[in-house]
Amino acid sequence: MEKLTPRQKKVLEFIIGCLDEQGYPPTLRDIAGYLKVSGTFGIMKHLDALERKGFIKKHSGTSRGITLTLPPSRSISLPIVGAVRAGSPHPAVEDIEGFFSIDQSQLKSGASFFLRVKGDSMINDAILEGDLALVRSQAGAENGNIVVATLDGEATLKRYYRLKDYICLRPANPNYDDIIIREGTGKEISIIGRVVGIYRSL
Amino acid sequence: MEKLTPRQKKVLEFIIGCLDEQGYPPTLRDIAGYLKVSGTFGIMKHLDALERKGFIKKHSGTSRGITLTLPPSRSISLPIVGAVRAGSPHPAVEDIEGFFSIDQSQLKSGASFFLRVKGDSMINDAILEGDLALVRSQAGAENGNIVVATLDGEATLKRYYRLKDYICLRPANPNYDDIIIREGTGKEISIIGRVVGIYRSL
DNA sequence: TGTTGAGGTTGTCTTATGATAACCAAAATA
DNA sequence: TATTTTGGTTATCATAAGACAACCTCAACA
Structure with missing residues (x-):
């Protein structure tokens, strides 16, 4: 599995945390708020990177359309x-x-x-x-x-x-x-x- | 646990199925499509009933803001x-x-x-x-x-x-x-x- | 027989949210 | 040094999606 940058790792951890705690994935702005950055564009790029590296799957056009490809639990x-x-x-x-x-x-x-x-x-x-x-x-x-x-x-x-x-x-x-x-x-x-x-x- | 009407049961089963298959909850319109009804108002009432009976928790104002109260144990x-x-x-x-x-x-x-x-x-x-x-x-x-x-x-x-x-x-x-x-x-x-x-x- | 509740319809409003443009800056890399 | 990658900003836009009003039907029930 390809390596993640520290920033990408934080994003992935936040997504996993959201799924764990609230039961559904975060929005782009949720993630932006967590990283204390403004705007959604940077987040999209992070998600694209995470998808390219095979960690998540984006479901284009659907809100909170993020799923983990990593076997979250066996x-x-x-x-x-x-x-x-x-x-x-x-x-x-x-x-x-x-x-x-x-x-x-x-x-x-x-x-x-x-x-x-x-x-x-x-x-x-x-x-x-x-x-x-x-x-x-x-x-x-x-x-x-x-x-x-x-x-x-x-x-x-x-x-x-x-x-x-x-x-x-x-x-x-x-x-x-x-x-x-x-x-x-x-x-x-x-x-x-x-x-x-x-x-x-x- | 309070009893569900057949219709409410279908809704609950659909929500569980969505979480299982796609990893995130459905929208009101997703559920409406599944039940082959139009409009979201009837669905809201179903969700209200499910919440009142303790099966789900609604997170007002957030898209797909439905969580099961039955916690899938880890x-x-x-x-x-x-x-x-x-x-x-x-x-x-x-x-x-x-x-x-x-x-x-x-x-x-x-x-x-x-x-x-x-x-x-x-x-x-x-x-x-x-x-x-x-x-x-x-x-x-x-x-x-x-x-x-x-x-x-x-x-x-x-x-x-x-x-x-x-x-x-x-x-x-x-x-x-x-x-x-x-x-x-x-x-x-x-x-x-x-x-x-x-x-x-x- | 009137009332209640489940279940549904059409339509409207507002906000949440994804997508994208145009641009910037630092760090890694060839 | 030139170029790519990462990470970011401020906007704007279209649409996905929740909330709700007004009203309808039907079955159960006291």
């Missing part, structure tokens, strides 16, 4: 949902009980969220009550995947198997029975997503 | 170590096999790192081979804590119990025996840290 903040509703592929806002950051490497594609695990039906797969399951939203699954599915309006965490003429949701706990869904029996199953990670706080 | 990048060396409280640089970000909330105090779990000795505590154990460096532990300890130069993950005249390191697997360390028997134990979290990638 992580992404995802909502923790306490419950999943039948039918909706994305978690409802009112079910969000907080946010939790996770390494970007865990997010291959598609929308993801954390689901707070309830019950002990997956105990033999080392998934305990209270764990955070990282769920990647997807409508289908491969055999053997651990999925979040809604069945008659209730959400469950189970292993998924699609067989000849029925679908099997298998718990990882001998105290629970397989759930068998045959076509045309009125039972409605819809897959919300696949579990791709587990986080437990001890 | 995260910290920690080293993943594949092995722990006896004696050294901090993992050696040469043992670092990568970095992994985790939510700041998991880091109460002190230096921490991830340890790649080897073996199945903690299987009944739902800790599997290959899991990442979040370890907080500390020299002592409470009874019952899961700790990383080095014993005669080898690192292990076990539950820790300090009894009258000996220390017990107990696996969570019936196939393994307790490790008993009595004072003055030449066995050297040192506690590297306590396991405060587990992450598993599926």
Whole structure:
């Protein structure tokens, strides 16, 4: 990465600070005020330099149109949902009980969220009550995947198997029975997503 | 948290999406365009409602002056170590096999790192081979804590119990025996840290 | 049945903000 | 020494964008 002049570094630091503290980028005049200079022309040149050196991206014509190209953090903040509703592929806002950051490497594609695990039906797969399951939203699954599915309006965490003429949701706990869904029996199953990670706080 | 109308929810989701994708909040007209309505007045009322219900904060008089009150929690990048060396409280640089970000909330105090779990000795505590154990460096532990300890130069993950005249390191697997360390028997134990979290990638 | 609130429209006003011109000065560099 | 780069000034302009007035519709509700 190309080197920055001290002045350019100050500008970049200010932009990062703004994003951190107020949640949106500064205007040219905000930056000018911080540097105690007047006018916006010098600032534009700084931004041009920062863009040329690959630190930021300017979005011409939009106010506060500055984004960092530097990986600001190698992580992404995802909502923790306490419950999943039948039918909706994305978690409802009112079910969000907080946010939790996770390494970007865990997010291959598609929308993801954390689901707070309830019950002990997956105990033999080392998934305990209270764990955070990282769920990647997807409508289908491969055999053997651990999925979040809604069945008659209730959400469950189970292993998924699609067989000849029925679908099997298998718990990882001998105290629970397989759930068998045959076509045309009125039972409605819809897959919300696949579990791709587990986080437990001890 | 107060309930949102479907329309307000769409607005909130759009704002979150903008922040996620472009790095800065939308303008009133951006939101209007997304909702396919004309004019900005309706949008202002939505934002007022969202602010009244505590979901966002408006910064009057500034363009794109919207911030989420739900604070996206920050995260910290920690080293993943594949092995722990006896004696050294901090993992050696040469043992670092990568970095992994985790939510700041998991880091109460002190230096921490991830340890790649080897073996199945903690299987009944739902800790599997290959899991990442979040370890907080500390020299002592409470009874019952899961700790990383080095014993005669080898690192292990076990539950820790300090009894009258000996220390017990107990696996969570019936196939393994307790490790008993009595004072003055030449066995050297040192506690590297306590396991405060587990992450598993599926 | 009247009232309230969510949701929307058109239009206007003002300010915030990006873009740019014309020019200056010091420092680094060929 | 000539030239480029960095960093800056004072202007001006067009437009992006927030604020708001006046008014409309519809559903929920006591």
